[in-house]
Amino acid sequence: MADLADAEALSAVAEDSRSAAQAWRAVVGWVSIVLQVVIQILRFSPSSWAQLLSFVGLRDHPHSLLSSSAPFKPLPSDIPVEISMETPSSVTSAEELEKLTIVLDLDETLVCAYEASSLPDIVRIQAIDAGLKCFELECKTVDKDAEGREKINHVIVFERPGLEDFLEQTSKFADLVLFTAGLEGYARPLVDVIDVNNRFSLRLYRPSTVSTEHRHHVKDLSCLSKDLCRIVIVDNNPFSFLLQPLNGIPCVAFSAAQPFDEQLLKVVLPLLKQLSLEKDVRPVLYKQFYMPEWFEKHGIPFDNQSP
Known part of the structure; x- marks a missing residue:
């Protein structure tokens, strides 16, 4: 037993x-x-770390160890309460104001582009199956081949969801300016495709940017007007508007990994409509993003932080 x-x-x-x-x-x-x-x-995607951190709940958690490294107060996923629910005293009828000028960045703001040779087929297939619009493009580069001829890059471009509708709606209440740090040989044929209705009143490329002691390829809005009350720039890279931080909307970067992105129509457009009724866009944008303080933390001083 x-x-x-x-x-x-x-x-x-x-x-x-x-x-x-x-x-x-x-x-x-x-x-x-x-x-x-x-x-x-x-x-x-180059911005995958941010997407991954956001997915696991670290990026936007107020008590996260990573919260101090957040680049700026992020553009929310819906309309800001203080923008949509309150009516600032500066709001007036559109007829009494000059038309708003909206400066739009190109790469990772309106589109994302990849060299065709480096983009895996599975990435393209998944993005297209998810509904992203894309097209192929041949772009001239500054490089020369062995015989001195311009090299041609083959690029695949993905449009941010809602792009066409966004351009159509914003053009009704604002003058649109395309301002990219990209070279004209790449950007011009790309914009020709996404702007077939010529909604951009002006296109500015890398030669129109300036260099500062802090960054190169900065977009100085004073080249458009000395009066910045009615000018706003939408750019995924805040350093692009470091000379006028009170005029910037730091939008979320776009990549082919975001086929269901709703930033243009659900977030940026409502904010721009509200700004179109403001005599001066800067106080509203300051209270929304506090960009001067963000630049201060990155060693870029700004004298007048309270508009």
């Missing part, structure tokens, strides 16, 4: 060991799958 009991005990221990081993293999397999997904995400 004792031998039988010992045998049963050993059998139970062996069974427990097998169960534990199976559970451990399942955990290892799950971790392996997660790591593969993470690797694919990180290879998919």
Whole structure:
């Protein structure tokens, strides 16, 4: 009887060991799958770290260890309460105001572009299947081949969701200016495709940017007007408008990994409509984003932080 009991005990221990081993293999397999997904995400987009942190709930958590590294007060996923619910004293009828000027960045704001040779087919297929509009483009570069001829880059461009509708609606109440740090050989044919109705009254390319002691390729809005009360720039890179931080909307960067992005129509457009009724856009944008303080933290001083 004792031998039988010992045998049963050993059998139970062996069974427990097998169960534990199976559970451990399942955990290892799950971790392996997660790591593969993470690797694919990180290879998919230059802004993937931000997307990943946002996905796991770290990026926007007020008590996160990473919260101090947030680049600026992010543009919310819906209309800001203070913008949509309150009517500032400066709001007036559109007939009494000069037309608003909206300066729009190109890459990662209106579109995202990739060299065709470096874009995996699976990425393109998944983005198109999800509904993103895309087109291929041949762009001239500043590089020359061995015979001195201009090199041609083959580029795949993805339009940000709602782009056409966004341009149509904003052009009804504002003058649109395209301002990109990209070279004209790349940007001009691209904009020809997305702006077939010529809604941009002006296109500015890299030669129109300026260099400062802090950054190169800065977009100085004073080249458009000395009066900045009715000028706003939408750009995913806040350093682009470091000379006029009170006029900037730091939009969320766009990539092909975001086929269901709603920033243009659900977030940026309502804010721009509200700004079109402001005598001076700067107080509203200051209270929304506090960009001068953000630049101060990055070593870029700004004298008048309270408009």
